[in-house]
Amino acid sequence: MPRPVRVTGRVTRVSDGRFKMVGGYHLSTPVDMGRTVALQVGSIHSVVSAKLNPGHDPLVYRHIGLEPKDAQIVVVKCVVGHMKSYAGIMKKTIWTDCPGATPSNLTHSSTDWSLARCSRSTGPAF
Numbered sequence: 001m002p003r004p005v006r007v008t009g010r011v012t013r014v015s016d017g018r019f020k021m022v023g024g025y026h027l028s029t030p031v032d033m034g035r036t037v038a039l040q041v042g043s044i045h046s047v048v049s050a051k052l053n054p055g056h057d058p059l060v061y062r063h064i065g066l067e068p069k070d071a072q073i074v075v076v077k078c079v080v081g082h083m084k085s086y087a088g089i090m091k092k093t094i095w096t097d098c099p100g101a102t103p104s105n106l107t108h109s110s111t112d113w114s115l116a117r118c119s120r121s122t123g124p125a126f
Helices: none
Strands: 009-013 018-020 030-032 035-043 044-049
Touching: none
Parallel strands: none
Antiparallel strands: 009 035, 018 030, 035 044
């Protein structure tokens, strides 16, 4: 289980965390990340939110004043949803194996997918 990390930094912006996605697969979908801050720790700029958020849209950063095009590295926890949204920004993708329900490598998932049942499904399950 992840543990909190204590850092000393500077909050550079505060937001209510609400915006509508503009790119990718979820055009105009409203997002509510809850209270959100742009946090700077040394040369690292990050977004910290009260609620889970769709990391695959650049507006996660832009709505709080951070421009992904200006960054050397942008971290997005998303398997493939970021590909379309970041197409004009990213030069390459570096895959990592992070814990959680949607890792890049499903054999390392914390979820036991062998127990998943789709018996009530009336169509394809993706």
